Amino acid sequence: MPIATDVLDIALRVEGLKKSFGANVAVDDVWFRIAKGETFGLLGPNGAGKTTTISMICGLIAADAGTVDVYGTRIAAGSPRGRRLIGYVPQELAIYPDLSGRDNLRFFGRLYGLRGAEAERRIDEVLDVVALRDRAGDRSEEYSGGMKRRLNIAAGMLHEPRLLILDEPTVGIDPQSRNAILDAVAALGDAGLSVLYTTHYMEEAERLCDRLAIMDGGKIKATGTRRELVSMVGKHDVVNLTVSRAARAAAEGLRALPGVRSATAQDDRTVSVLADGAAALLPDIIGTFAGTPIHVQGVEVLEPSLDAVFLHLTGTALRD
Amino acid sequence: MNVVVAIVVANLRRLRNDRTSLFFLVIVPLLIVYALGAAIGGATQSTLIGVVDPQPTSATKEVRTALAGAADVRLVQVSDAGALRDALARRELDGGYVVTRRDGITTFGWMASATSPEGFHVAQVMAAAVTREGLRQRAVEVVATGRGTDRVSAAAALERANAEVTRTRVRVTALQGAGDEPKSVTAVLAGGQLTLFIFLASLFGASNVLQARQFGVTRRMRAGPVTDGLIITGEAVSRFITAALQALIIVGGTVALFHVDWGSPAAVAALSAGMALVGTGAAMLLGVVARTEQQIGGVAMGVGLVMAALGGSMQPLHYFPDAIRPFAFITPHAWMNDALWDVQVNGAGLGAVWGNVVVLGAAGTVLLAVAVLAMRRRMG
Numbered sequence: 001m002p003i004a005t006d007v008l009d010i011a012l013r014v015e016g017l018k019k020s021f022g023a024n025v026a027v028d029d030v031w032f033r034i035a036k037g038e039t040f041g042l043l044g045p046n047g048a049g050k051t052t053t054i055s056m057i058c059g060l061i062a063a064d065a066g067t068v069d070v071y072g073t074r075i076a077a078g079s080p081r082g083r084r085l086i087g088y089v090p091q092e093l094a095i096y097p098d099l100s101g102r103d104n105l106r107f108f109g110r111l112y113g114l115r116g117a118e119a120e121r122r123i124d125e126v127l128d129v130v131a132l133r134d135r136a137g138d139r140s141e142e143y144s145g146g147m148k149r150r151l152n153i154a155a156g157m158l159h160e161p162r163l164l165i166l167d168e169p170t171v172g173i174d175p176q177s178r179n180a181i182l183d184a185v186a187a188l189g190d191a192g193l194s195v196l197y198t199t200h201y202m203e204e205a206e207r208l209c210d211r212l213a214i215m216d217g218g219k220i221k222a223t224g225t226r227r228e229l230v231s232m233v234g235k236h237d238v239v240n241l242t243v244s245r246a247a248r249a250a251a252e253g254l255r256a257l258p259g260v261r262s263a264t265a266q267d268d269r270t271v272s273v274l275a276d277g278a279a280a281l282l283p284d285i286i287g288t289f290a291g292t293p294i295h296v297q298g299v300e301v302l303e304p305s306l307d308a309v310f311l312h313l314t315g316t317a318l319r320d
Numbered sequence: 321m322n323v324v325v326a327i328v329v330a331n332l333r334r335l336r337n338d339r340t341s342l343f344f345l346v347i348v349p350l351l352i353v354y355a356l357g358a359a360i361g362g363a364t365q366s367t368l369i370g371v372v373d374p375q376p377t378s379a380t381k382e383v384r385t386a387l388a389g390a391a392d393v394r395l396v397q398v399s400d401a402g403a404l405r406d407a408l409a410r411r412e413l414d415g416g417y418v419v420t421r422r423d424g425i426t427t428f429g430w431m432a433s434a435t436s437p438e439g440f441h442v443a444q445v446m447a448a449a450v451t452r453e454g455l456r457q458r459a460v461e462v463v464a465t466g467r468g469t470d471r472v473s474a475a476a477a478l479e480r481a482n483a484e485v486t487r488t489r490v491r492v493t494a495l496q497g498a499g500d501e502p503k504s505v506t507a508v509l510a511g512g513q514l515t516l517f518i519f520l521a522s523l524f525g526a527s528n529v530l531q532a533r534q535f536g537v538t539r540r541m542r543a544g545p546v547t548d549g550l551i552i553t554g555e556a557v558s559r560f561i562t563a564a565l566q567a568l569i570i571v572g573g574t575v576a577l578f579h580v581d582w583g584s585p586a587a588v589a590a591l592s593a594g595m596a597l598v599g600t601g602a603a604m605l606l607g608v609v610a611r612t613e614q615q616i617g618g619v620a621m622g623v624g625l626v627m628a629a630l631g632g633s634m635q636p637l638h639y640f641p642d643a644i645r646p647f648a649f650i651t652p653h654a655w656m657n658d659a660l661w662d663v664q665v666n667g668a669g670l671g672a673v674w675g676n677v678v679v680l681g682a683a684g685t686v687l688l689a690v691a692v693l694a695m696r697r698r699m700g
Contacts, residue, residue, distance in 0.1 A: 059543070083544050083546075088543040090540060093535070095535065095536075095537070096330065096537060099330065099333055099334060099337065103330070103333055106329075108540070111323055111541060111545075
């Protein structure tokens with residue numbers, strides 16, 4: 001983990017961010033830092049407050065409280081100061097469908113002052129990164145979903161930002177395109193770009209991020225490397241049980257079992273159990289249902305993972 | 321400045337890529353001007369006048385000669401009043417008259433469509449000829465009575481007297497191009513279409529404002545080193561350029577294809593710019609308020625056509641009933657069309673219509689200010 005001390009070694013410093021919409025507290029006292037060259041993941045389910053946090057970081061909406069600094073420059077809503085340092089890739093596509101990929105990039109490049117030969121050079125470079133150069137002249141409405149996503153990312157990194165912010169860039173696309181995007185983001189991270197990556201896909205966070213913050217209900221629940229986060233759970237394993245019925249009643253029964261730290265019904269037929277030494281405990285877990293109308297139809301034992309961390313911290317599993 | 325240029329260039333590229341918009345921007349206005357001009361009568365067509373005069377007299381022949389001498393008038397003999405009425409209803413004729421005699425009084429009954437500028441013009445020529453012939457006959461009467469001679473001798477004496485004073489006689493001619501009548505019907509129609517299409521093209525352009533929001537492009541722009549003011553300015557300048565482009569296409573196209581004489585270029589340019597500003601304000605406001613492109617299409621078509629009809633784009637304001645005409649000036653279209661009539665028909669320059677330009681500019685500025693406030697509120 002890079003340890004940032006000098007202000008210019010800190011790509012992003014978020015301190016005490018708060019935002020409410022009426023009675024709904026969307027972001028509640030959020031603090032974190034991203035070091036220069038670090039890829040930082042903001043992991044949480046839909047509605048956790050990730051996009052609102054990013055909107056405040058980019059200056060799109062004003063925070064009720066708290067500050068955002070990018071490489072020492074204070075970011076504020078309504079002021080363009082410091083925005084050039086940030087490359088923003090929004091969750092929704094933000095491109096003109098009736099313009100070609102290249103014309104879209106020319107437009108966004110010009111907003112950042114890129115013109116002429118320099119603009120064309122950068123456009124070619126980012127098109128190569130997202131593997132779209134051969135289709136650059138086609139209208140973006142003719143692209144597949146994955147290609148549009150890649151163009152969306154290209155537009156965010158065109159002006160060579162020092163901090164790239166990607167808000168769930170892989171939502172709703174096929175696995176092949178997702179892999180291409182993850183490879184591109186990983187390459188940017190390897191090249192030394194600071195990246196803030198939000199997702200609710202556990203495997204993306206594990207694959208890309210140097211450090212992670214787990215967010216739920218507008219709050220940061222924990223921050224650290226994957227190893228640090230997993231160690232919070234200790235040597236506990238997650239056992240996912242598929243039962244014939246009444247998962248809630250099954251969870252209640254399991255909570256009384258020695259060694260079970262938590263048991264939660266994820267839906268009508270799935271129970272997630274956090275347990276010490278699950279392999280040894282498995283006969284007792286299954287035996288709990290003997291003589292009851294609940295039958296165990298499937299068992300899955302998971303090694304400690306971010307899933308287990310999330311379950312441990314929030315009491316619910318992180319899902320798509 | 322870079323930001324405004326970027327937004328304008330992107331919007332123009334989008335316009336270039338949208339063949340449907342290009343069709344409505346370039347082809348449709350010119351087609352309508354051509355179709356209306358061809359249907360109602362263009363500058364190069366003769367005005368056809370039907371004549372019902374079963375027993376011509378020297379007096380009626382004089383009127384006929386005066387009419388035939390008027391530019392671009394062709395007289396057609398018609399059997400009776402009923403046939404003349406039918407021919408007018410079928411628009412085979414622009415006007416006509418029926419000569420009747422009763423108790424020694426010759427009456428010229430004029431018939432024409434209420435919306436026919438040519439018919440109105442010929443009626444004026446005919447009225448002048450009838451007046452002149454009436455005066456001549458009264459003079460013959462005076463001479464015959466005063467000298468105690470017959471009318472033929474009196475008429476001959478009057479002709480001789482006329483010959484001696486011809487140098488000072490008054491000549492009645494049609495005041496084409498210098499008075500209240502249009503040089504060409506097509507020119508007046510093109511003027512109305514210019515007003516209509518500048519406004520209509522602007523309103524349909526509201527889709528771009530809405531799309532920038534819906535596509536997420538506005539949000540992305542706002543994450544960059546860009547102020548809200550620059551984004552709004554870029555969109556507004558794009559709308560203004562599109563409206564101005566529409567004006568240029570109609571004026572340039574009608575000059576090149578139909579040889580329309582628009583009058584003072586400075587006046588037409590200033591009026592078009594004023595109307596483009598009105599369209600820009602309306603488009604920006606519609607783009608902010610509307611939630612779907614269908615809403616924009618419906619409002620643009622409805623509001624655009626109703627205001628065009630009320631504002632004199634479909635029928636010249638000069639043919640509006642007096643009771644309705646003042647209400648037309650609720651619309652910016654009427655201020656534009658009224659001034660265009662002066663420019664095209666009376667040869668007025670920018671100095672004569674600057675008041676209308678100011679009214680258009682003020683209306684556009686107010687609309688734009690309201691739109692900007694609404695946009696800022698939505699963005700905030």
